[in-house]
Amino acid sequence: MNKFQLRASTLAVFVILLVAALSLNAHVGSPDVYYEGDAGSYHLFVTVRQPQVIPGVAEIQIRCAKNEVRAIQIVPMRLSGAGSSYPPTPDLAEQSKEDPQFFTGSLWLMESGALQVRVSVEGTKGKGELSVPVPAAAQKTLKMERPLWGMLALLMIFLALGIVFIAGAAVREGNLGPGETPAPGRARRARVVMVIAAVVVAGILYLGRAWWIAEANNYQRNVNIFKPPAAETNLENGNRLVIRAKGQDAQWSKYVKMEEVIPDHGHLMHLFMIGAPGLDRMWHLHPGRIAGGAFGEELPSMPAGQYQIFADIVDKDGFPWTLVGNVEVAQVEGKSLAGDDSAWSGSAVAAQGGDSTVSQLADGGHMVWRRATDPLKASVPMSFKFSVEDKDGNPAKDMEPYMGMAGHAEFVSTDMSVFAHVHPAGSVSMAALELARTGQTGASGELQAGMPMPIPMSMPMSSAPLPPEVSFPYGFPRPGQYRIFVQIKRAGHIQTGVFDARVQ
C-alpha cells in the first residue's frame, strides 16, 4: 500500500487526515523551496514558503525573467500516483502593481508528503507550464499566547459554573407551576444535583484536557516523523563507513524503506562529510546500498577528526530526506577519489565569521561569487551566481557537466543546523522533478543508479563546453554564518569553490 494512502473506508464528512506517512523537508533547517526553470517560453524563479502546520497555507512568490507575462495560475497537487491526475480549481497569482514581473499567491497544502505546485503561465508568447516539487511537512506546534489562554480559561469557568447553576435551577424550579415557590426539599435536592453536576463537569474538563494532551502528542509525533532522520554510523575496519537511517519517530521506518529509495542525479545517496567544527574539509561521496537497507562506502584518504554527516536520499514517492549524524575518524589511508566523488580542504571559517567572494581552485584558477555589496538577508530569494576563471584570469572554457548539471552547491551554517544541497534548478530534488514530469513513482524502476539524468538541468546537452558561469536559486533560511561549497567539473576534474557568508 502506498504510504500516502488513507484508510479510505473511514473517510467521511470532511475528515482531513494527516497522512500516515511521510516524508520530510528537503535538506535540514531549510524548508522553503526555491526553483528556477522554464514554463514554456517564460523563465521563472519560484519560491514556495511552507506553512508551519499542515494543513496550512503556503505562500508562493514568482518572479518572471521578462515583462511578458499576463497571468499566472497556481495549483497544488500530489507529486505522483493517485491524486495527481485532477487538479483542483487553480488560484490566480496576484501581479504586483509596482513590479509587473512579480506575482504572489497563497495555496492550501492539505497534507504532508510529496506534493507539487503546478504553475501555468499566459503571456505574449502563449501559454507555458511547470511543476515545482514541494516536500510538505509540519514543522512545529504553536504555543498558546497568554491573553488567549486567559480569555478561554475565563469562558470555560463561566461555562462550567453556568451548567452547574442551570442544573440546580432545573431541579429547583423547572417543573414548578407558574407562580409556585420551591419547597425547602427542592432546594436541598437542587444543591445535591449541583454538586453532582460540578463533579461531572470537572470530570469532563479533566478528560478534555487529557484528550487535548493526547492530540498534541499525536501531532508532535507527526512533526517528529518529518524531522531529519539520524544517520547511525559505523566505521568497519577503520575505513569502511556504514550508514543506517533511523527516524525521529519509531513509525518512520514503516513508511520509508531504504530498499526503495530512488536515484537522484545518478546516485542513491549523496553523502557529505564536513569537518567539524570549522568546516575546513568536505567530502562529497556516493555510498552504495548494502544488505539490510544500509549504505556503505570505502572511505578515501582523510585526516583524523570529527566529521558532520549529511546524507541525501529520495524515497520512492519522490520525497527528499537528509540523514544527519556524525562520525569520528582516525587517519584513513584509503582509496583514491574516483567517479563523481570529490573532496576539498582549506581554511576553517574564521571565528568571528565574515564574507568572502573569491575562492582559489585546485588548478590555480578562481571561482568568483558575483554578488551585490548589500548585506545578505535571511528569507530573501536570491540567484547565487558564480563565475569560473582559469589560472590566467580568463573565463574557463573547459566546464563540463558534473552529475548531469552545471554545478552543485551546498549551503551549510557553521552551527550545522542548516544544510541544503542545491542545483541550478533550485533546492528541489532532481528525482522529484522527474516524478512531477512523469507522474510515475520511483518504485517502477524507471530510474536506476548510474543512469544519466533524463532531464535537462538548465544546461546545453551538446558536447560543447558549458558557460563559465553557474547560478543557484536559494534563500538563507535564517541569520547566521554560512559556508557555501560550489562544485563544478572542468576538463574531467571536479573542483570546489568555497565562500563564507554572514547573513543578517
Next chain:
Amino acid sequence: MADTIPLGQPLQARFSEQTSASVTSVPWTIWCVFAGIVSSVVGGLWDISWHMSIGRDTFWTPAHILIQLNGVLVGIACGYMILTTTFGGDAAQHDASVKIWGFRGPLGAFIATWGCVAMLTSAPFDNWWHNAYGLDVKIVSPPHTLLSLGSFAIKVGALALMAGLMNRAQPEVRRRVTWLYVFVGAVCVTQLGLILTVPTWPVNMHTARCYLAVALAIPAVLMGPAWGLAKRWACTLVAGTYTVILLAFQWILPLIPAEPKLGPVYHNIKHLIPLRFPLLLIVPAVILDLLWNRTEQWGRWKLAAVSGPAFVLSFLAVQWPFANFLMSPGARNWFFGMAYFAYFDPAGLLYDPYEFQIAEKTRGEFWITLIAALVVSVLTARLGLSWGDWMRRMRR
C-alpha cells in the same frame, strides 16, 4: 387529545392548568429560536457538503453564515426573554421563569444561551487549534466538540422552551408548537447521526461496532424528544422528519454546481456532494411507537430494558440487509447516492468503496460487541426516557 398517551400526574395536570401564565399564541421568540435551528441544520449539512466538494472555505461562506446565524437568532431571542423577564414588569413571564445568578427567564432560554456562549468560545479556540495543529486535521477535536456541544445545548434549550410552552399553552398553540418541537427533535437525531458518520458509513454496517455506536448515541436523542412529546407515533414523527431532512439534502445538493478548490483531488467533481443516505431509523422508531402504545404504564427501567434492545435489534434487522443493497450497483444512482464521493476520498483508486470492512477479528468479539450494544442501549434508552419525563414536567 385522543392521541395523547395518558401520563403521570404532572403531565395530566398541565392540560387542566389555566393559570395566569397560560399561552394563547406562539411567541416570536420561539419562532426566532426555531429559525436559528433551521438555519443551523441547513448550514451544517451544506457546510459538510461544501467541505466534501469544494474544500476551501472562509468565515463568510453561505454555509458558515447560516451556522453563525443560528447563534445570532437564538442569542437574540433568549437574551430578550431573559432581559425582559428580569427587568420587565410582566407577572406571567416572571411566574413562568427560573432564577440563575439574579437573572430570570425560561429554563430553556438559559440552556440555549449557554449553548451560544459555548459556540462563541469554540471560535477562538478552534482558530488557535488550526494555527497550532493544522486546519481540521480531524473533525472530532476538542474545539469542534465544544462547538457541537454548544449547538446541541441550543437544541436542548429549544426543546425545553417548547415543552414548557406546550405544557402551559392552549391546545391550538400546543398543536402548532408540536411540529416545531418534532423538527428540533429530528435535528437532534441528525446532529448525533453526523457524529456517527464514520462508524456508520456503509462499509462499516456489517460490523458490530456500527451498532454499538448507534446504541450509544441515538436512543437518547430519539426517545428523549419523542417521549417528552407524549404523543402517539412521536418516535415515528421524529425519525421520519430526520429521514426527510437528509433525503432532501441528498437529492437537492447534487443539483448545485461545484468543483474542488483544494488538492489532492481524486474525483473530478462538478456538483455538491451530499453526505449519504439516511440511516433506517424510521423502522425502529415505528417499533418503539408500537411498543410504547402497549407499555405506557411500565416503570421506566423496565421500559428502557425493552425499548433499548428493541431499537437496536430492529435497526440491525433492517440496516444490515439494506447495507447489502447499498453496496450493490443498484444503489449507485442519485436516489441512494452511493456513487458520490468526496473529492479527497480515494475511493475506487486506493481502496474498494463497495467492500465491507471487518472490525471484529473473531466471531466472539463480534457477539460481545453486539451484546455490549444491547446493554448500552438500555442505559441510553433510560437516559432518553428521563429526558422525556423532564420535558413532560417542564413548566418554566
